[in-house]
Amino acid sequence: MTRSKKITIGFWVVTALFCLQIGFTAYAQLSLPQVAAAFTHLGFPDYFRQELSWAKLVGVLLLLAPVPARLKEWAYAGFAINLASAFIAHRAVGDGPEAWGWVVGTSVLWGLSYFFWRRLEAAPVAAPVLAGGHS
Numbered sequence: 001m002t003r004s005k006k007i008t009i010g011f012w013v014v015t016a017l018f019c020l021q022i023g024f025t026a027y028a029q030l031s032l033p034q035v036a037a038a039f040t041h042l043g044f045p046d047y048f049r050q051e052l053s054w055a056k057l058v059g060v061l062l063l064l065a066p067v068p069a070r071l072k073e074w075a076y077a078g079f080a081i082n083l084a085s086a087f088i089a090h091r092a093v094g095d096g097p098e099a100w101g102w103v104v105g106t107s108v109l110w111g112l113s114y115f116f117w118r119r120l121e122a123a124p125v126a127a128p129v130l131a132g133g134h135s
Contacts, residue, residue, distance in 0.1 A: 004123050011116035018109035019060045022079065025106075026056040038099075042089045052082070063113070069121060076114050083107045 028035045030053045039049040055078065062075035083103055090100035 004120075007116055007119045007123065011113065011120055014109055014112040014116060015063055018106065018113045019063055021102075021106050021109060022056050023060050026053040026060075029053040029056075042093055044089075056082070072117065076110070076117070079110055083110060 029039070029049050036046065036049060039046070059075040059078050062071050083106060087100050087103045087107075090103065
């Protein structure tokens, strides 16, 4: 297996896991009363919970869709800000690891996805081989 194939597989595995995690949190933020209560506990208004959920779903689409690199970069930046802010918010109100531990785990997935994506972006594109083996 070539290096670029390993990088591609690594990217899709961790990115799929990251997107599943973020997609689930967006769903939970929109539909589960206990998650809405957690936002209140953190001091955020209800509209922010809804806005953040929809932004997460858009970010997931950008990571999974064939869009320009600049859009993916913005999605990664948005997720980094979201994850750092979630960690800070939980720590600021005195929550323990049971509340912010998921942020750390999701951040690891984010970091791996971004690492592999940057490697894919830096990899040279293979030139097509013409019929007859001559290029």
